[in-house]
Amino acid sequence: GENVEQHPSTLSVQEGDSAVIKCTYSDSASNYFPWYKQELGKGPQLIIDIRSNVGEKKDQRIAVTLNKTAKHFSLHITETQPEDSAVYFCAAKGSGGSNYKLTFGKGTLLTVNP
Amino acid sequence: GAGVSQTPSNKVTEKGKYVELRCDPISGHTALYWYRQSLGQGPEFLIYFQGTGAADDSGLPNDRFFAVRPEGSVSTLKIQRTERGDSAVYLCASSTSGRASDTQYFGPGTRLTVL
Numbered sequence: 001g002e003n004v005e006q007h008p009s010t011l012s013v014q015e016g017d018s019a020v021i022k023c024t025y026s027d028s029a030s031n032y033f034p035w036y037k038q039e040l041g042k043g044p045q046l047i048i049d050i051r052s053n054v055g056e057k058k059d060q061r062i063a064v065t066l067n068k069t070a071k072h073f074s075l076h077i078t079e080t081q082p083e084d085s086a087v088y089f090c091a092a093k094g095s096g097g098s099n100y101k102l103t104f105g106k107g108t109l110l111t112v113n114p
Numbered sequence: 115g116a117g118v119s120q121t122p123s124n125k126v127t128e129k130g131k132y133v134e135l136r137c138d139p140i141s142g143h144t145a146l147y148w149y150r151q152s153l154g155q156g157p158e159f160l161i162y163f164q165g166t167g168a169a170d171d172s173g174l175p176n177d178r179f180f181a182v183r184p185e186g187s188v189s190t191l192k193i194q195r196t197e198r199g200d201s202a203v204y205l206c207a208s209s210t211s212g213r214a215s216d217t218q219y220f221g222p223g224t225r226l227t228v229l
Contacts, residue, residue, distance in 0.1 A: 006156075032214050043118070043205055043220035044157065051215060089156050098170065099214035100145065104156030 002027040002094050006105025013080050014113050021108045023090035024072040032093035033066060033073050034102070039086045047088075048075070080112045116140070118221035120206050126227045127196055135191040135224045139208030146189050147218060148181055149205040157205050157220075163189060164212050196228045 003026040013019050025033075031052035036044035050057045050064045050073065057064050061080075066073040077084055087109050091102040119138040127133050139146050144165055149157035159173040163183045171181070178196075183189040193200055203223040209216040 004156075034217070036220070041222070043222045045220070046217055049217065091156070093214050100147070100162055100209075100212040100216075101159045101170070101173075102147075102149075102157070102218060103159070106154070106156050 001098070002030060002092055002101075002103040004090060004092050004103050004105045006090050006108060008108060009106065010109045010111075012111045012113065015080060015082060017080055019075075019077045019080050019084070019110055019112075021075045021088055021090070021110075022072060023074070023092075023105050024070075025092040025103075026071070027092065027094060028068075028071060030092040030094060031099075033064070034091050034093075035064060035075050036089045036091065036104075037086045038089065038107075044089060077110075080110075082112050082114050085110055085112045118206055118208055118219055120204075120221040120224050122224060123222065124225045124227075126229065128229050129196060129198060131196050131228075133193050133196055133226065135193075135204050135226070137189045137191070137206030137208075137221060139187065139189070139206070140219055141187075143208035143210055143219075144186065145209045145212040145216065146183060147207040147209075148189070148191050149207065149220075151203045151205055151223070153202075160191075160204075162212065169212065193226075196226075198228050201226055201228045 034049035038044045063076040091104045146163040148160040151157045162170040207218040207220045
């Protein structure tokens, strides 16, 4: 089955700096890659996603890039703010008969220091 | 509109007891998923419903775990003879359908603690 690796596990930045989180996946047939933000005591909330037919997608301060050849994708947050502090998860959706199942990375705890 | 809701938000039980966790998906969503999240980990897939039927229950850890969705809306995850290792946050998600590109919307989870 699919395997998703995520790095780093923790990331601390100063307010206004950029943050980058990287993930790799194992199943070359995976074609949907969402990113979720999870605040303490809450469920994961989708912040951005990318499908395999595009290489980059941007939404205000958040961007995601996808390299299908290398099987990795990254989340970029620019001009970070204290409210960006949370755990971020990348995920990949399986292929074929299990194309509804999300496989998640282990998460990155992002701390934005004021 | 209303998102995915889960009850209870917290459940503390003793080893060996039976528990039920409830999920109310977004209205009109035919696909419903259960995931389990252990401390410091990402969510792990348990089971997927399309309508009333369990299309994939391959993630259920053993036969103590069972889930139903009798009317194609609300779902209940049932755990028999709970063990301390079952302690985790149980997350429910729903999507418009089960298509690969559909966004899965998560509820706030139920934190289960087995003493």
